Amino acid sequence: MISSRVPPSPLASLLKLPASTRLLFHNHVHPARQYATSSSLPNSTPQASRRAVTVANDTGRIPWTQLSTREKAARTTQQSFNLLVVLAGIIMTGGVSYVLYREVFSTDSKTAVFNRVADRVKADARCVELLGGRSGGRDVKAYGEPSWSRWARNRMIASRTETDKLGTEHLYMHFYVEGPLNSGTVNLHMTRRHGEKDFEYRFLAVDVKGHERIYLENADAGKMDKRGQGRMFGVKWW
Structure with missing residues (x-):
């Protein structure tokens, strides 16, 4: 006798299985889809974050086109x-x-003029004898305005320049000299006409207290002598 019982369908048999077993079967039949992302691509690199460029932190490393x-x-x-x-x-x-x-450094600078005039005083036998010291003025010192600091004595040289109506430049300077016996003051007056390069001596003298003034240069005295020639009692005779 042939049985008329219909065999159960595969779906019905699957439904009777436990939930965990059905999930494994589903993943085996329908595998999960894989989507390509920027991190999974072999040639892709993550973009590094950077600080915003400002006036304070700009180092110039970031190209201009990326700013x-x-x-x-x-x-x-x-x-x-x-x-x-x-x-x-x-x-x-x-x-x-x-x-x-x-x-x-200039030849007509105040420092250069001071050095030249100081050398002239030290080389003058009359000045060396009055100030004291050995020949050549090796014991004579020249310095600027006195100060409580001995380091500042060679730095402060009193001088001034002015230009007259004719364009002649006048240089006035005074400084101090000191020897083993005495000390004195050097007074200088130099002029330079308009267009000329070098100064000319007009007056150079050394004053030591209690002694007669020593003239090293005195151009005005020569003019006074020429003016007095041929005159007697204010009348020019020859």
Whole structure:
């Protein structure tokens, strides 16, 4: 006798299985889809985050094309400021160099004039004898305005320059000399006509207290002698 019982369907048999078994069967039949991402690609690299470029932290390493509008403005401001600082430094250096040359290294600078006049005083036998010391003035010292600091004595030289109506430049200077016996004051007057390069002596004298003035240069005295020649009682006779 043939049985008429219908065998159960596979779906019904599957439904009778436990839930964990059905999940394993589902993953085996329908595997999960894999989606490509930027991190799973073999040639992709993650983009490194960077700080925003500002005037204070810009080092110039980031290319100009990668900067935003605000960052470009910050870099332009920083570079403009750096350029101004460099130009100011160049101008200041040039000014200091010019002053240093005029005051120290130039042949007509006050320091150069002081050194030449001091050497003349030390080389004059009358001055050396009055101040004391050995021949050649090796014991005679020359210095500027006295000060409580002995280091400042060689730095402060009293002098002034002025130009008259004819364009002649006048240089006035005085400083001090000191020897083993006495000390004195040196007075100097030099002139330089307009267009000329070097100064000429008009007056150079050494004054020591209690002694007669010593003249090393006195151009005005020569003029006075020429004016007095041929005159007697205020009348020119020859």
